[in-house]
Amino acid sequence: MASVLVASNRGPVSYVLDEEGSLDTRRGGGGLVSGLSAISSKDSVWVCAALGAGDREAVRRGVGEPGVRMLDIDPDTYADAYNGIANSVLWFLHHHLYDVPREPVFDAEFRRRWEAYRRYNRAFAEALAAEADDGAAVLVQDYHLALVPGQLRELRPDLRIAHFTHTPWASPEYLRMLPDDIREELLRGMLGADQLGFHTEEWAAAFRGCAGADVEGTRVEVYPLGVDADELRALAHRPAVDEWLARLREEVGDRKTIVRVDRTELSKNILRGMLAYRELLTAHPEWRDRVVHLASAYPSRQDLESYRAYTAAVATLADEINTEFGTPDWQPVLVSVQDDFPRSLAAYRLADVALVNPVRDGMNLVAKEIPVVSEAGCALVLSTGAGAHEELKEDALTVNPFDVTETAEALHRALSMPPTERTDRTKRLAAAATSLPPQRWFLNQLEALRA
Numbered sequence: 001m002a003s004v005l006v007a008s009n010r011g012p013v014s015y016v017l018d019e020e021g022s023l024d025t026r027r028g029g030g031g032l033v034s035g036l037s038a039i040s041s042k043d044s045v046w047v048c049a050a051l052g053a054g055d056r057e058a059v060r061r062g063v064g065e066p067g068v069r070m071l072d073i074d075p076d077t078y079a080d081a082y083n084g085i086a087n088s089v090l091w092f093l094h095h096h097l098y099d100v101p102r103e104p105v106f107d108a109e110f111r112r113r114w115e116a117y118r119r120y121n122r123a124f125a126e127a128l129a130a131e132a133d134d135g136a137a138v139l140v141q142d143y144h145l146a147l148v149p150g151q152l153r154e155l156r157p158d159l160r161i162a163h164f165t166h167t168p169w170a171s172p173e174y175l176r177m178l179p180d181d182i183r184e185e186l187l188r189g190m191l192g193a194d195q196l197g198f199h200t201e202e203w204a205a206a207f208r209g210c211a212g213a214d215v216e217g218t219r220v221e222v223y224p225l226g227v228d229a230d231e232l233r234a235l236a237h238r239p240a241v242d243e244w245l246a247r248l249r250e251e252v253g254d255r256k257t258i259v260r261v262d263r264t265e266l267s268k269n270i271l272r273g274m275l276a277y278r279e280l281l282t283a284h285p286e287w288r289d290r291v292v293h294l295a296s297a298y299p300s301r302q303d304l305e306s307y308r309a310y311t312a313a314v315a316t317l318a319d320e321i322n323t324e325f326g327t328p329d330w331q332p333v334l335v336s337v338q339d340d341f342p343r344s345l346a347a348y349r350l351a352d353v354a355l356v357n358p359v360r361d362g363m364n365l366v367a368k369e370i371p372v373v374s375e376a377g378c379a380l381v382l383s384t385g386a387g388a389h390e391e392l393k394e395d396a397l398t399v400n401p402f403d404v405t406e407t408a409e410a411l412h413r414a415l416s417m418p419p420t421e422r423t424d425r426t427k428r429l430a431a432a433a434t435s436l437p438p439q440r441w442f443l444n445q446l447e448a449l450r451a
């Protein structure tokens with residue numbers, strides 16, 4: 001039994017079955033992991049889903065970490081809920097990603113998947129109800145679990161329930177694409193919470209706009225997650241990062257770097273970022289052979305066809321740019337598909353320019369991390385679509401994510417920025433980025449929920 005409970009689809013650990021049939025443990029990072037470390041693990045439980053075969057095997061064998069409860073949800077139900085609804089419908093709505101002439105299509109198949117989403121949410125609500133002490137605080141995370149607050153409220157009216165959305169929230173007009181009854185169910189699920197959290201005023205306002213007068217009785221608050229400067233700098237100076245830095249330095253030579261690090265994710269706008277880089281090399285040929293674009297774009301959600309196609313398109317465009325401009329000693333774009341945090345941190349340290357240009361993004365912690373660890377100070381090209389824009393806009397070079405020419409010009413300005421200006425801006429960016437570190441972010445929500 002626990003007095004503080006966290007629920008999220010992806011948990012803090014995962015398991016991989018090796019060839020001999022034994023289980024390797026992988027520990028994840030991220031804001032939630034450091035946030036929860038603010039409280040003692042004796043009083044807390046983290047409820048998450050078994051994501052793959054390794055996790056399911058761990059549940060069956062009773063292997064697990066103290067304070068983590070993994071739910072072995074029927075694989076078909078899980079796939080329909082996670083791929084079919086959370087990532088294909090709710091993610092697309094909140095990020096405004098639909099190619100509207102073709103999608104969305106809300107048919108009988110959608111209804112079948114929605115039922116799976118409901119069952120998957122119910123499995124979480126039941127597990128939380130079973131694990132929570134009287135009056136416990138429950139902090140539910142993200143669009144995967146939007147129905148949990150309402151379901152849990154019915155099972156356990158005594159609990160204090162919060163929900164935090166790490167993505168944007170859809171604008172009212174966009175959310176109206178959903179069938180009426182489903183939209184109402186979604187909003188009612190969220191409004192089962194005492195407290196709803198968002199990263200920015202803009203997303204909170206979008207939610208209020210969708211919920212209308214029904215929002216009475218639920219506090220809608222903004223908690224803009226930041227980064228922990230000391231922790232991040234310590235991580236960025238481990239030997240594995242130093243080794244990567246040496247390798248990257250060798251590849252880049254004395255050229256400048258434009259760095260981006262993303263999951264290969266439709267909303268991250270990697271293609272327009274590369275188009276802008278191509279336009280930079282065309283409009284400002286003086287940068288040829290004097291800059292390298294380090295684009296780390298590691299695979300994500302590859303069960304979805306649109307993500308596979310996007311991943312392939314990123315590789316193709318990078319090849320085209322390399323063919324068009326490359327020389328025997330200069331490769332203009334270096335794409336890395338490795339999800340390797342030490343390598344990303346090395347790229348952060350090396351960054352002269354950071355490119356963060358999502359079409360729409362809940363926060364985007366890369367925009368906050370790079371200024372904290374970059375060695376020579378970096379100029380941040382940041383789109384208005386990133387949640388981080390609300391806090392960083394004064395010292396970033398702001399761009400419209402759809403305007404490739406504006407982005408190309410911002411890259412040029414960023415590369416040309418005088419060193420002192422770059423250093424000054426980076427200091428202010430780092431200060432803004434670290435103003436609400438994960439532990440404080442988490443405790444502020446917990447304290448408000450208990451007040």
Ligand code: G6P
Pocket residue numbers: 010142166167300301
């Ligand atoms: C976003 C979501 C998270 C999610 C992450 C990675 O940041 O807000 O909830 O965990 O993307 O996506 P994945 O589908 O791999 O868990």
